[in-house]
Amino acid sequence: MAATIIDGKAFAAEVREKVAGHVARLKSDHGITPGLAVVLVGEDPASQVYVRSKGKMTREVGMHSVEHKLPANVAQDAVLELIDTLNNDPEIHGILVQLPLPEHMDEKRVVNAVSPAKDVDGFHISNVGLLGTGQKSMVPCTPLGCLMMLRDHHGDLSGMDAVVIGRSNIVGKPMAQLLLGDSCTVTMAHSRTRDLPDVVRRADIVVAAVGRPEMVPGDWIKEGATVIDVGINRIEVGEKTKLVGDVHFDSTKDHAGAITPVPGGVGPMTIACLLANTVTACCRANDLEEPEGLTA
Numbered sequence: 001m002a003a004t005i006i007d008g009k010a011f012a013a014e015v016r017e018k019v020a021g022h023v024a025r026l027k028s029d030h031g032i033t034p035g036l037a038v039v040l041v042g043e044d045p046a047s048q049v050y051v052r053s054k055g056k057m058t059r060e061v062g063m064h065s066v067e068h069k070l071p072a073n074v075a076q077d078a079v080l081e082l083i084d085t086l087n088n089d090p091e092i093h094g095i096l097v098q099l100p101l102p103e104h105m106d107e108k109r110v111v112n113a114v115s116p117a118k119d120v121d122g123f124h125i126s127n128v129g130l131l132g133t134g135q136k137s138m139v140p141c142t143p144l145g146c147l148m149m150l151r152d153h154h155g156d157l158s159g160m161d162a163v164v165i166g167r168s169n170i171v172g173k174p175m176a177q178l179l180l181g182d183s184c185t186v187t188m189a190h191s192r193t194r195d196l197p198d199v200v201r202r203a204d205i206v207v208a209a210v211g212r213p214e215m216v217p218g219d220w221i222k223e224g225a226t227v228i229d230v231g232i233n234r235i236e237v238g239e240k241t242k243l244v245g246d247v248h249f250d251s252t253k254d255h256a257g258a259i260t261p262v263p264g265g266v267g268p269m270t271i272a273c274l275l276a277n278t279v280t281a282c283c284r285a286n287d288l289e290e291p292e293g294l295t296a
């Protein structure tokens with residue numbers, strides 16, 4: 001059976017439209033404009049592209065958008081100072097520090113300097129702990145976007161067998177927590193997992209988040225399973241480059257139940273969830289009821 005292609009691009013546009021509605025309501029009813037600050041250190045061209053598209057979409061939904069670009073050789077203390085200023089700025093409800101940071105910086109220290117209430121990436125240890133204990137938190141954007149697509153496709157995920165491939169702090173681990181929260185039976189697989197193909201073959205839901213182009217072949221995927229491909233890998237094909245996921249799409253698309261494409265799957269949802277998290281943070285900061293369906 002041919003898989004349903006889960007259109008992350010269209011879904012993300014719907015999420016952004018919902019966000020725009022809440023932004024309009026916050027402005028008209030409360031005189032509040034949600035604000036997002038993005039901090040970019042260094043000149044990595046790929047990072048610059050993401051930051052630009054984030055800024056554009058932030059403005060499109062009517063939010064206040066600020067970008068801080070710092071040179072790669074900036075002192076860590078200057079970044080910490082900027083974060084402190086943003087933490088205390090009442091017009092800013094969300095702060096994102098683009099990762100990775102240059103080598104000379106202590107990434108944990110910088111990430112944990114962001115006020116947990118404004119931590120729209122959900123990377124601060126307080127938010128990690130809250131998510132891990134099932135308490136209200138800021139939820140990392142990529143796993144949140146994956147969860148939204150899974151809920152939309154399946155409704156209830158309860159009792160489903162989910163395998164997450166990849167154990168990163170930004171995707172794999174929080175993804176597993178969210179799936180557990182929705183009562184899946186969760187297996188975390190990684191580079192040392194024995195018999196990875198057989199582990200993946202059990203899964204009703206496969207989330208691939210390893211960052212290795214097309215490493216999951218179609219014959220690892222159970223007939224009818226749902227495949228969420230988090231990988232965004234740029235590979236060379238002859239003279240050109242193209243984007244591929246962590247899953248080999250062509251060998252999977254004919255027997256999976258559903259699959260997210262790359263591009264146009266998880267990526268656009270990640271940005272939409274960043275905007276959703278900013279609205280959520282803004283509502284919480286102002287003791288207003290937060291929108292339904294935009295958080296875990």
Ligand SMILES: Nc1nc(=O)c2c([nH]1)NC[C@@H]1CN(c3ccc(C(=O)N[C@@H](CCC(=O)O)C(=O)O)cc3)C=[N+]21
Nearest residue numbers: 050096097098099100121232263264265267268270271
């Ligand atoms: N603190 C932090 N938070 C992040 O969320 C974060 C980060 N740092 N560092 C960099 C990565 C990367 N990232 C992407 C988001 C959307 C697309 C996206 O929308 N991609 C398009 C394709 C874009 C293209 O054509 O290049 C797609 O998949 O359809 C890609 C990559 C967020 N990141």
